[in-house]
Amino acid sequence: MPDLTSLYTAILNGDAKAATAITKEALAENADPLEMVNRYMVPAMSEVGKRFECEEYFVPELLLAARAMKGSLELLRPLLTERGSEPTGRVVIGTVKGDLHDIGKNLVASLLEGGGFEVIDLGADVGPERFVAAVREKNANFVCLSALLTVTMPSMRKTIEALRAANLRDRVRVLVGGAPVTQQWADEIGADGFAPNASAAVTLARRLAAA
């Protein structure tokens, strides 16, 4: 396995061009794709998350890093599937009904992908019935709900109720997030977890997937 610190650095700096070039080169030299993800890409994204949390990075840096990661990941994914490495989990994610804010949700989705999850992104303004249909159809084991408006927080509760009514509640872990959302709200509506930011969402989902 070659030393791919340069891949780590490219992702950290949000340099998508460099990240793809290094990935191609490494694959030509028969580097192990799973190892590339675990040893360089995931640590790079957690460092990005850390810098975001301590306000060294802001949304533009986070976004560029997520894209750089996505670029490499697209090259690696076919190889990972070929080898039968299973995704860490299958996530259905969306911003809840009535709410059109999707920047935070998109970041959570990219970081989850970077963290080894298969992500089905339903977009914004997603009604409970669409979450239910996607969970059923894709056989997902995680549902991530995002809300940025106080007035749309109740849509999270409705989505959880709809999952229960469809007898799917026990099959999925429901995680919630977004600026106005708190742990207390997550507990109140019976969600399985809350994450204050994108990197925390990945850590939480990984922990629950392993449990």
Added chain:
Amino acid sequence: MIHPLIRQLTAEGPVATDGAWGTELQARGLEPGECPDAWNLTHPDRVQEVARAYVEAGCRLIMTNTFQANRIALDRYGLAERAGEINRAGAAISRRAAEGRALVFASLGPSGKLLDEFPEQALYAAFAEQARSLAEGGAGALVVETMSDLAEARIAIGAARETGLPVVASMVFDTGKNKDRTMMGVTPERAAEELTLAGADAVGANCGAGIAGCVSLCRRLRAATGRPIWIKPNAGLPRLIEGRAVYTTTPEEFAGYVPALIEAGASFIGGCCGTGPAFIAAVHRVIVQRLPSR
């Protein structure tokens, strides 16, 4: 050069602007997820009621219900093709409500896209179309507001300036532990410098994280530009109480910060999300009390 209208308006001291439209329309039946701007065509009477209430509260200038009426943001509601109509109607409604007692400063909000998701020319064209339609509807000035990204703000200011109307540019500082950065990481100093360079006649901060933090934001903006400062904070962030979003700042608390804002150099003072006519009336009272009596 500051546009003469802005210079004239601010020459005699601070001016009370209006408060929120979105939350006022919600109180009149607008549902979450529904397009507020479309109400200019479907419920013009209720929109005019909001505008009217602000005139009655003592605003010398009122805005328009056109915050999301650029074709990129409207496209989320399938209304891109109605951008022209919605903006003309929005400006006309505010003008009718003002009856010459207040100026109409029209609102242009962000596209809702991150800049590189959208070609710059398309963004410019969308803002230019909105600005033109607002001018056709009778707006007296344009306000590029709630911006987080300097690049998008610059594009919108450029497009707005093509109308020849005065242009105010305002960003939202609500990120970081001191709530003194925009979501894209921009500081008030940088914002003031860049917005001034882009040709804004007044620069400012709106929405954000409540009025308390706006005093220092205002001071920092003031120190970084010679342009008049525009401040329009929200009534804090709402809390969910029994299923309803409730803003807990009261009009009196809000107006209590007005002397400090004036001290810090604010020329325009109004409110954003969660503030209503009672807030503005309270702001207006404080401003009038402080004007030198003649």
